[in-house]
Amino acid sequence: MSTVANAAADAPPAADSGEVLAEARRVFRMEAEAVAALGERLGDGFVRAVELISATDGMVVVSGLGKSGLIARKVAATLTSTGTPAVYMHPVDGLHGDLGIASPGNAVIVLSRSGATDELDGLVAFAEARDMPVIALVGDTGSSLARRAAAVLDCGVAVEACPMDLAPTSSTTATLAMGDALAVALLRRRGFRAVDFARLHPGGSLGRRLTLRVRDVMVAEDYPAVPEDATVREIIVPLARMRGTVPVIDPDNRLVGIVTAGDVARLMEQTEDFLGLGLSTFMTRTPRTARADELGVTAVRRMERHGVMALPVVGDAGLEGIVHLHDLLRAGVV
Secondary structure, eight states, X not given: OOHHHHHHHHSOOOOOHHHHHHHHXXXXXXXXXXXXXXXXXXXXXXXXXXXXXXXXXXXXXXXXXXXXXXXXXXXXXXXXXXXXXXXXXXXXXXXXXXXXXXXXXXXXXXXXXXXXXXHHHHXXXXXXXXXXXXXXXXXXXXXXXXXXXXXXXXXXXXXXXXXXXXXXXXXXXXXXXXXXXXXXXXHHHHTOOHHHHHHHOOSHHHHHHHHOBHHHHSBOSSOOOEETXXXXXXXXXXXXXXXXXXXXXXXXXXXXXEEEHHHXXXXXXXXXXXTTOBGGGTSBSXXXXXXXXXXXXXXXXXXXXXXXXXXXXXXXXXXXXXXXXXXXXXXTOO
């Protein structure tokens, strides 16, 4: 019998779809439980880590080996994008010249499931010699790395989601969650705001969501606004021009209401001779509005929440324009 045939004969029977889904749900459950357990053990070490990093005047160097190294890269990226400059350094590369990245005034975050990785010893010794605080995210709080660290974050798990309890699964998820918690706590500590986040993410859809303002897409010129004493006949054409929403203003350009195509349609169903009716008899007197300087995504959420397609834009001097949902969507704010 060929080698391929022998392998096929020795292979376990294929799992049915129910078994596959049950296994996936088991992994989700185990990893969720591992992350939840971190919160129960969180304490002074976490506070100490936030204080140490907040006190630095330089970047944070994040390091780890193997699967921990992959998580370390994500932790460094999350820190950087939320206002705490960070860089990932491979511990072996560090011992061969890259230690120049780190300097006094930096903090060092080291990730290790065992806390006993030889390749990390050189990095820790380098940090100690230059009075750089070491924050350890470890699975074993009694390890040599934990004993040498200025702050220890317990990322240990009772068992891996891997059925053989070998492949880092629950432990890497737990460590990643701990890194996220650290980044968010630092974000709050530094008073990092959405506008700061936007400055670091100027490109792509995320950048548009965080930077595009209502003023960038609103119709601010040549939009029809009608007086309160106008009739239905007088707003038919403006309704078509403004895609179904027309602001109503007083003589001082103050918004006093809006009329929509839906309002007119309902009026037609209820009244035969409707063209001569004044707008004051059926217009919405307290419409939802927007401000020119607010984020476009905020205006979109307001429209979705209240089921409207456009918002009059108002300012201190009165009506400034109108912003339409379709224009905001076309601009890519959602």
